[in-house]
Amino acid sequence: MSLDLVVADKEKLADGVVRLTLRAPDGQPLPAWEPGAHIDLLLPGGTRQYSLCGRPGDPAAYQVAVLREPDGRGGSAYVHDELVAGQRIQADGPRxxxxxxxxxxxxxxxxxxxxxxxxPMIDRVAETGREWQLVYGGRTRSSMAFTAELARHEDRVTIRPQDEHGLLDLPALLAEPRPDTAVYCCGPEPLLAAVEQHCAGWPEGALRVERFAPVADDGPRTAFEVELAGSGRVLAVPADRSILEVIEESGLTVLSSCQEGTCGTCETGVLGGTPDHRDSVLTAEERRTAEVMMICVSRSCSPRLVLDL
Structure with a gap:
């Protein structure tokens, strides 16, 4: 869903982190969302995905926190240096x-x-009274956003700045699989990879991670065909083109945003064939069932894919 928003407030949360409060210009309620959702901000140089970190029950505003990334593509620098309160901004979502x-x-x-x-996940779980624990790491304490807000949860939250405590002790934290426990992880790729490694012995589906950076695409790139189930058309996808590009060049409009397999906008149903998943969105179970795929980056393990388009 395309959204026209206005920056109602911009505030510094930590070193290199600002929070944006976004509202509808006419004050109308914004689309509802659930913990874990993100919106895509259409910024100069491309689309960027940011997790919603406010209250899901508040229809008046969205909140996102943006980290300045010196080696990024310019989106975070624009938010930090140029975006001001009162400015209009376009967004897609939430997803x-x-x-x-x-x-x-x-x-x-x-x-x-x-x-x-x-x-927002912590707030939702805390409302239910269920058992939970957060381990939160960062480079320095001053660079870690929301620490004051998290303090109200007392001993359920462990804050570990790297310059004070070193890396998170994942071997101790994840050494023994715990039944009925869902593990949620979000952060830089080295942390995600380490948590995935230490959770290898946990029950399938216990771990859920979120990536906002594309995974390394080092798989083979071969040609294949896609059949569009709605029309029966068969399109050839050469090794140097994506499914999305070929479909759009054929004249069919498909919703897409990031074009790097991170936002989920181009999710498409698979009716036949075996996808070669190269996105950062789907879980292991979703990849195995192969009912959907992200056609901006994923390819095919079979000579032909039949897509629900």
Whole structure:
């Protein structure tokens, strides 16, 4: 869903982190969302995905926190240096590929700006009275956003700045699989990879991670065909083109945003064939069932894919 928003407030939360409060220009309620959801901000140079970190029950405003990334593509620099209160901004969403599942207990692991999707999850779980724990790491205490807000949860929250405590002790935290526990992790890629490694022995589906950076695409790139089920048309996808590009060039409009497999906008149903998933969105179970795929980056393991288009 395309949204016209206005920046109602911009405030510094930590070193290199600002929070934007976004509202509808006419004051109308914004679309509802659930913990784990994100919106896509249309910024100069491209679209960027940011987790919603406010209160899901508040239809008046969205809140996102933006980390300045010196080696980024310019989106965060624009937000920090040029975006001002009162300015209009375009967005898409909200979308949720990091939904909070029902579990007896929860373990949240956050690194840096990865705390943003975790905040509304904690609030939701705390309302239910279920058991939960957060371990939150960052480079320095001053760079870690929302620490004051998290203090109200007392001993359920462990804050570990790296310059004070070193890296998070994931071997101790995740050494023994715990039944009925859902593990949620968001943060930089090294943290996500380490948590995935240490959760290898946990029950399938216990771990859920969110990435806002594309995974390394080092798989083979071969040609294949896609059949569009709605019309029966068959299109050839060469090795150097994406499915999305070929479909759009054929004259069919498909919703898309990031074009790097991180936002989930181009999710498309698969009716036949075997997708070669190369996105950062789908869970292991979703990849295995192969009912949907992200056609902006994913390819095919079979000579032909039949898509629900």
């Amino acid at each position: 949720n590929h990091f939904a909070l599942v029902d579990a007896k207990r929860y373990l949240f692991v956050a690194g840096g700006i990865g705390i943003t999707p975790i905040l």
